[in-house]
Amino acid sequence: MNDMQPVGAAAPLRVDIAEKTFRSAQGVSVTALRNLSFEVRQGEFVCLLGPSGCGKTTTLRILLGLDRQFSGSFQLPEGGSNRIAAVFQEPTLLPWRTVEENVRLALPKDLRTKNLDALFDTLGLAGMRSLYPAELSLGLARRAALARAFAIEPAVLFLDEPFVSLDGRTAGQLRRLLIDVWSAKPTTALMVTHNLTEALTLADRIIVLAPRPSHVLGVFDIGLPRQHRSPEATDDLLRSFHQKFPGVT
Numbered sequence: 001m002n003d004m005q006p007v008g009a010a011a012p013l014r015v016d017i018a019e020k021t022f023r024s025a026q027g028v029s030v031t032a033l034r035n036l037s038f039e040v041r042q043g044e045f046v047c048l049l050g051p052s053g054c055g056k057t058t059t060l061r062i063l064l065g066l067d068r069q070f071s072g073s074f075q076l077p078e079g080g081s082n083r084i085a086a087v088f089q090e091p092t093l094l095p096w097r098t099v100e101e102n103v104r105l106a107l108p109k110d111l112r113t114k115n116l117d118a119l120f121d122t123l124g125l126a127g128m129r130s131l132y133p134a135e136l137s138l139g140l141a142r143r144a145a146l147a148r149a150f151a152i153e154p155a156v157l158f159l160d161e162p163f164v165s166l167d168g169r170t171a172g173q174l175r176r177l178l179i180d181v182w183s184a185k186p187t188t189a190l191m192v193t194h195n196l197t198e199a200l201t202l203a204d205r206i207i208v209l210a211p212r213p214s215h216v217l218g219v220f221d222i223g224l225p226r227q228h229r230s231p232e233a234t235d236d237l238l239r240s241f242h243q244k245f246p247g248v249t
């Protein structure tokens with residue numbers, strides 16, 4: 001594979017976190033990350049997979065600029081809009097604003113008058129633009145959160161287990177919608193999950209993290225177009241994954 005970026009292409013997301021340690025007021029310290037290095041290429045969808053408590057959310061918080069207490073560095077993708085979008089476990093919609101207003105409020109000035117029809121259509125929200133968050137099911141609220149993230153045409157999209165705590169059917173439907181909307185304009189995306197099947201459904205590559213202090217255990221390149229990931233093909237991928245990473249579930 002050629003790692004050189006063609007001239008004019010956006011730079012990848014580069015992460016090189018030497019160490020992230022939490023220190024409690026009582027003097028107890030927890031090192032969450034040590035020597036965590038990886039890249040996400042432009043337009044690539046990568047899942048960060050690791051056991052509970054290994055530091056996935058901590059990594060996203062650092063990349064979002066919410067935690068500056070770490071050693072090391074990172075480089076967000078350059079070029080394009082330079083905007084960052086994030087989708088969290090909770091949809092965090094403003095309750096006193098409609099779905100459409102929630103999405104429009106996130107838009108930068110140059111996109112204020114943007115036609116959002118295609119985005120709402122793709123996400124199955126066309127008839128729900130004037131509803132308030134309290135009128136939405138959990139699944140619909142997550143769709144609105146996805147609409148808000150994609151509407152700003154971000155240079156990079158971070159997702160932190162956006163479909164956790166949904167029933168299997170709703171989560172499956174949302175994964176399909178996420179891929180539909182992402183495929184229309186592939187954005188560099190990094191999604192945290194501890195669900196291997198979800199990662200095998202969504203990602204181009206899976207970056208597997210070791211338990212704390214977390215670092216990259218290895219990378220699983222899926223190498224199969226998403227439209228060919230039938231249940232049987234996904235079972236094959238699962239087997240290959242387990243051969244490469246025995247013990248990682």
Ligand SMILES: Nc1ncnc2c1ncn2[C@@H]1O[C@H](COP(=O)(O)OP(=O)(O)OP(=O)(O)O)[C@@H](O)[C@H]1O
Pocket residue numbers: 022023030032050051052053054055056057058059194212
């Ligand atoms: N503010 C904090 N103060 C102290 N320790 C923290 C803090 N935030 C996270 N940690 C610890 O850092 C480690 C990594 O936490 P983090 O939430 O990043 O893990 P995670 O991989 O996202 O877990 P999960 O999959 O369960 O969400 C955990 O041991 C956690 O207890």
